[in-house]
Amino acid sequence: MDSALPSNESTPERTQRSSNVFRRMPSLVLLAGALCFVVGPALYFWQLKQKVLVTPWYIPGLSTLGAVTMVGMLYVRPNVWRGILCAGSVVLCGLEWYGLGVGVSTPVYHGPVRVGSAVPAFSTQLSSGLEFTNQDLTSAASTILVFFRGRW
Amino acid sequence: MIELGELEKQHVEFTKRGVRVIVVSNDPVEMATMNQADFPHLIVVSDADQSMAKALGMIHPGAGEHRDDTNAPTILFVDGDGTVRDMAQPLRIINRLSPADVLATADKLWGAPQ
Numbered sequence: 662m663d664s665a666l667p668s669n670e671s672t673p674e675r676t677q678r679s680s681n682v683f684r685r686m687p688s689l690v691l692l693a694g695a696l697c698f699v700v701g702p703a704l705y706f707w708q709l710k711q712k713v714l715v716t717p718w719y720i721p722g723l724s725t726l727g728a729v730t731m732v733g734m735l736y737v738r739p740n741v742w743r744g745i746l747c748a749g750s751v752v753l754c755g756l757e758w759y760g761l762g763v764g765v766s767t768p769v770y771h772g773p774v775r776v777g778s779a780v781p782a783f784s785t786q787l788s789s790g791l792e793f794t795n796q797d798l799t800s801a802a803s804t805i806l807v808f809f810r811g812r813w
Numbered sequence: 814m815i816e817l818g819e820l821e822k823q824h825v826e827f828t829k830r831g832v833r834v835i836v837v838s839n840d841p842v843e844m845a846t847m848n849q850a851d852f853p854h855l856i857v858v859s860d861a862d863q864s865m866a867k868a869l870g871m872i873h874p875g876a877g878e879h880r881d882d883t884n885a886p887t888i889l890f891v892d893g894d895g896t897v898r899d900m901a902q903p904l905r906i907i908n909r910l911s912p913a914d915v916l917a918t919a920d921k922l923w924g925a926p927q
Contacts, residue, residue, distance in 0.1 A: 682827075709815065712815045712818070714907065716905055716908055746871075752881060759817055766905055767873070767886065767903055767904060767906050768873055768874070768901055770870065770885070771870060772869055772870015773868075774897055774900060774919045776897050777896065778897060779871055779896055779897070780889070780896075780897055783864060784865075785862075785864050786857055786858070786860075787857065787859065788842060788845035788848065788849040788857040788859050788913075789849075792818050795895060796895075798895045800833045802923075803830075803890070803892055803893050804833050804834075804835055804891040804893075805827070805832055805835070805889070806884060806889040807816070807832070807887075808837050808838075808869075808871045808884040808885065809816050809836055809884065809890050810883045810884045812839065
């Protein structure tokens with residue numbers, strides 16, 4: 662019980678100190694919040710340079726951090742411009758979560774391909790112009806068939 | 814073309830396993846020809862009318878550059894007799910199996926090279 666006392670006493674002091682950061686250095690806090698929105702895409706650019714194609718959850722994660730910072734800033738030092746900035750950051754953050762969570766989802770597969778069954782009949786062409794059909798998959802070694810898209 | 818480039822880099826490993834890699838897009842022949850030149854160890858299919866993608870149900874409606882239909886990113890592992898042994902579709906269109914994952918799946922299905 663005794664050990665809890667100093668902690669309880671120091672809580673208001675800690676709160677005061679943390680809100681002082683918002684009061685004393687509003688520009689710095691705003692800059693830190695804004696940076697969170699920039700660092701995510703920059704990291705994703707670097708990730709693509711490393712040729713790693715995984716979901717960049719850190720983008721909305723960092724934006725959330727940025728939005729929380731903006732909201733904290735608005736709470737401590739409210740004004741119209743900070744309100745607009747704060748609202749914009751929250752909307753952007755929401756869009757990023759929606760975009761990664763829902764917007765780039767691959768549609769659920771309902772096609773005819775079944776594991777253990779033959780590849781359905783098709784006919785198309787190779788880059789050379791020669792015909793390419795499902796029969797070409799039965800006359801050679803194992804095949805890895807990659808349906809790709811995009812330019813990245 | 815990160816996906817194709819990373820697969821191309823692993824061509825020695827695919828050859829060791831006796832596996833060929835066929836890549837399919839709905840690009841016209843001219844673009845597919847350029848891709849074939851860039852990635853000579855892959856076999857590039859020009860499925861410009863999406864006849865193959867439609868037959869196999871690999872269409873992502875309205876997701877193309879001009880809101881047209883495009884391919885849903887998918888990898889099929891097909892035996893020499895034309896039987897599908899495995900199918901991998903990422904949860905998100907921005908994800909892909911890494912070449913290491915592709916090779917691991919191939920090894921699981923067809924055995925690792927000696």
